[in-house]
Amino acid sequence: MALPAEEWRAVAAGRWAALQPALRERLAAAPLRDAVLLGCGLLRPEAEEAAALRRLCRRARAGKEPAAARCYREEGNRRFGRRQYAAAARLYSQAASHERPGSPELSVCFANRSAALFHLGHFKVCLEDIARAQGHGYPDRLLPKVLLRKAECLLRLGRLQDAAEALSAVENKITVDQTMTSATHQALLKKISQLRNKVHEKESCPEPAPEAHGAIQRELEIWEENDSISGASSSLSLNFDLDRGRHLVASQDILPGQNLLKEEAFVSVLCPGESLLLPDSSETVWDTRVTNADLYCHRCLKQLLASVPCSGCSYAKYCSQNCADLAWEQYHRTECSLGALLLTLGVFCHVALRTVLLAGFAEVSRLVEQSHDDDKDLHNPEAKCKHCNGAPNTRAGIPGKAEPLIPGCNDSGQYQSSYQAVFNLLPHTEKHNPEHKFLCTLSVVAICKKLQEAGLEAAVLNQESSEEWSKPKACENRSEELSPELKIMAEAMLRHVLQLQCNAQAITVMQELESGDGAVVNKKPVRLATAFFPVLSLLNHSCSPNISVSFSGTAATVRASQPIPKGQEVFHCYGPHRCRMRVAERQQLLKQYFFECHCQACLEEIESDVKSVVSVRNSFCCPSCQASMQGEDTLCCSNGACALSVSRESLSQRLWDLQQQIKKALKLLSNNKSDQAIKMLLKCQVDAGNFLSPEHLLMGEMEDHLAQVYATLGKWQEAARHLQSSIQIVEMHHGPSSVEMGHELFKLAQILFNGFAVSEALSTIQRAEEILSVHCGPQSTQIQELKEMKTCLLELPRSILQRT
Ligand SMILES: [Zn+2]
Numbered sequence: 017m018a019l020p021a022e023e024w025r026a027v028a029a030g031r032w033a034a035l036q037p038a039l040r041e042r043l044a045a046a047p048l049r050d051a052v053l054l055g056c057g058l059l060r061p062e063a064e065e066a067a068a069l070r071r072l073c074r075r076a077r078a079g080k081e082p083a084a085a086r087c088y089r090e091e092g093n094r095r096f097g098r099r100q101y102a103a104a105a106r107l108y109s110q111a112a113s114h115e116r117p118g119s120p121e122l123s124v125c126f127a128n129r130s131a132a133l134f135h136l137g138h139f140k141v142c143l144e145d146i147a148r149a150q151g152h153g154y155p156d157r158l159l160p161k162v163l164l165r166k167a168e169c170l171l172r173l174g175r176l177q178d179a180a181e182a183l184s185a186v187e188n189k190i191t192v193d194q195t196m197t198s199a200t201h202q203a204l205l206k207k208i209s210q211l212r213n214k215v216h217e218k219e220s221c222p223e224p225a226p227e228a229h230g231a232i233q234r235e236l237e238i239w240e241e242n243d244s245i246s247g248a249s250s251s252l253s254l255n256f257d258l259d260r261g262r263h264l265v266a267s268q269d270i271l272p273g274q275n276l277l278k279e280e281a282f283v284s285v286l287c288p289g290e291s292l293l294l295p296d297s298s299e300t301v302w303d304t305r306v307t308n309a310d311l312y313c314h315r316c317l318k319q320l321l322a323s324v325p326c327s328g329c330s331y332a333k334y335c336s337q338n339c340a341d342l343a344w345e346q347y348h349r350t351e352c353s354l355g356a357l358l359l360t361l362g363v364f365c366h367v368a369l370r371t372v373l374l375a376g377f378a379e380v381s382r383l384v385e386q387s388h389d390d391d392k393d394l395h396n397p398e399a400k401c402k403h404c405n406g407a408p409n410t411r412a413g414i415p416g417k418a419e420p421l422i423p424g425c426n427d428s429g430q431y432q433s434s435y436q437a438v439f440n441l442l443p444h445t446e447k448h449n450p451e452h453k454f455l456c457t458l459s460v461v462a463i464c465k466k467l468q469e470a471g472l473e474a475a476v477l478n479q480e481s482s483e484e485w486s487k488p489k490a491c492e493n494r495s496e497e498l499s500p501e502l503k504i505m506a507e508a509m510l511r512h513v514l515q516l517q518c519n520a521q522a523i524t525v526m527q528e529l530e531s532g533d534g535a536v537v538n539k540k541p542v543r544l545a546t547a548f549f550p551v552l553s554l555l556n557h558s559c560s561p562n563i564s565v566s567f568s569g570t571a572a573t574v575r576a577s578q579p580i581p582k583g584q585e586v587f588h589c590y591g592p593h594r595c596r597m598r599v600a601e602r603q604q605l606l607k608q609y610f611f612e613c614h615c616q617a618c619l620e621e622i623e624s625d626v627k628s629v630v631s632v633r634n635s636f637c638c639p640s641c642q643a644s645m646q647g648e649d650t651l652c653c654s655n656g657a658c659a660l661s662v663s664r665e666s667l668s669q670r671l672w673d674l675q676q677q678i679k680k681a682l683k684l685l686s687n688n689k690s691d692q693a694i695k696m697l698l699k700c701q702v703d704a705g706n707f708l709s710p711e712h713l714l715m716g717e718m719e720d721h722l723a724q725v726y727a728t729l730g731k732w733q734e735a736a737r738h739l740q741s742s743i744q745i746v747e748m749h750h751g752p753s754s755v756e757m758g759h760e761l762f763k764l765a766q767i768l769f770n771g772f773a774v775s776e777a778l779s780t781i782q783r784a785e786e787i788l789s790v791h792c793g794p795q796s797t798q799i800q801e802l803k804e805m806k807t808c809l810l811e812l813p814r815s816i817l818q819r820t
Pocket residue numbers: 313314315316317318334335336339
């Protein structure tokens with residue numbers, strides 16, 4: 017979803033192929049400013065491409081549609097009836113996002129959701145939803161039931177005075193209500209008196225105050241901030257040379273787990289997930305699957321329990337009204353009506369737009385104009401010398417006197433997480449594939465034309481008071497030509513889209529997988545958002561990095577994952593890691609960053625004949641005698657007595673079939689058919705043992721799945737046994753102190769905890785804590801959860817402890 021929708025890519029490719037060769041050449045060589053001008057000329061409203069884009073946008077459901085709201089609400093009611101409260105709450109949220117603000121239907125969504133939240137035990141959020149329902153005009157005759165729920169929440173939260181007041185309010189309400197049948201009336205009165213008794217009970221016998229959440233003291237980390245790089249530790253320094261460009265180096269010895277950088281994203285955009293684009297035909301089918309947009313706040317990426325929908329569109333959902341208001345003020349007033357277009361053009365275009373909106377027109381135009389001056393200087397031999405070291409910001413003019421500034425630094429030599437730093441990330445304009453550059457140009461121009469057409473230009477340029485922003489004027493400027501200001505914005509956006517290819521940072525989280533109601537939560541890392549982190553972007557790539565990055569909301573934290581001696585460069589892994597891919601695959605993937613990797617791991621694999629860890633471990637074995645196999649296209653058994661030979665293709669096919677079987681087993685598991693899932697997984701294991709090496713990652717994955725199924729059944733010993741086998745394989749592939757190992761040990765700790773295997777649980781918690789605090793820090797949720805488990809185990813009566 018980073019790139020535009022496939023169909024739009026095809027349209028742009030068709031147009032590119034049909035262009036005059038001379039024009040293609042001009043476009044390929046054009047600086048960004050000229051590319052935008054040429055793009056404007058090509059994407060006229062009457063052009064076939066513009067029509068195709070309008071058609072594609074109709075598929076992206078970003079507006080409010082009453083039919084969708086009804087469908088989601090009805091499905092929500094069905095799930096509620098089946099006591100699937102979490103699913104019901106999510107469906108009511110989806111319904112709410114399609115209702116008009118202030119409508120009784122919206123208030124019903126909130127009231128229904130409050131009921132689901134009540135059953136889930138989220139009393140505080142339930143109260144918020146009840147207030148929302150009231151705020152949006154919840155029908156008076158239905159109010160007593162909701163007010164009773166409010167009283168019950170207050171009671172559960174220990175707010176007895178408020179609960180008593182709420183009960184009196186319900187009582188008053190039903191005494192004046194003439195429309196109520198006497199049966200309903202009686203039922204309500206009975207409930208009121210029950211609750212009132214509970215209030216009295218609690219008043220006469222107050223419970224000890226519930227322990228404050230997160231009672232465990234969070235350790236404060238020692239942190240000395242760098243003078244010249246914002247958010248970085250003082251153990252780093254920013255260096256620059258021709259080979260490596262800008263990079264960060266340890267200015268003193270660094271220990272594993274040491275905090276090196278904390279940075280808030282300059283901009284981030286939630287990845288919507290695939291299902292927002294529906295096929296053309298499905299007019300009435302509404303997708304009830306949940307996507308990132310249903311699970312995380314559109315602005316701060318916090319996990320959503322009861323989302324607040326945008327009042328204008330159906331795709332932006334927030335954790336709170338405050339987030340909704342901030343997003344509106346900062347960028348969403350411009351983005352709101354462009355939802356369908358942004359979903360069609362993909363996340364990179366969306367990030368580019370949001371970047372210029374956050375920076376503001378004044379800053380964007382200052383830097384764009386400065387870049388034009390620098391370009392002019394480039395063609396002027398006298399000014400050229402200041403570029404020859406790649407450090408164009410040498411403003412002192414007297415060579416040798418002033419220290420040259422590193423690009424992106426401000427005039428006092430500081431590198432900050434600012435728009436200037438984002439602007440100075442390398443766009444590699446001349447290295448991009450010309451056809452790709454053309455696609456990006458057309459996409460960016462399409463956004464700017466839409467902004468002009470929708471009367472949003474003034475909002476983009478911050479020219480009006482905020483009251484007027486909220487109601488965009490109908491199109492005044494129908495001329496095909498973009499205004500000079502929008503052309504500047506388009507040029508900056510094109511730059512950002514191109515920069516993203518090398519500098520986009522994925523924000524990932526460990527997402528809980530939905531599978532039954534097992535006490536063990538299975539988590540896997542998912543890509544949540546795409547962001548610019550200008551300081552994090554200073555780190556170069558290595559396939560064997562010496563840091564670990566973790567995210568909390570839109571903030572990134574970088575920690576050393578191993579000792580980094582003074583003077584050594586600090587490396588981040590952009591994706592291709594030596595434990596996951598062979599050197600050839602890695603080099604192929606790294607081409608998008610326009611460099612060849614010369615990291616230690618790559619050099620070792622290229623120069624020596626030693627095969628990579630990946631290809632040795634993830635290999636096939638002989639289907640006849642299980643000895644190892646040798647060869648490329650045709651594999652021969654290494655056992656002389658056997659000498660079987662098979663084509664790699666047939667084994668790959670068998671592997672693919674096996675993976676499909678495993679998927680089916682997981683499907684069974686998610687439908688609560690655990691016994692069938694176990695049978696199927698055990699069969700897969702036997703099959704896999706016939707042709708995969710015992711160290712194959714898939715072997716470990718199957719063990720992991722089995723552990724998961726047994727955990728949902730409460731068979732903790734079996735679960736632990738399978739997970740231990742999985743852990744052995746993870747350790748072989750990723751190493752004993754890898755973050756992957758930490759996550760597996762975390763799971764094992766949960767299983768042992770649930771199975772009351774106290775001493776084993778304690779030692780596993782210890783190991784998991786050691787590893788995860790290096791990668792994620794002592795304040796991460798996982799460490800807190802481990803600590804809570806430990807406290808709980810240590811508080812167990814001695815009799816139980818001695819038994820184990
Ligand atoms: Zn939020």
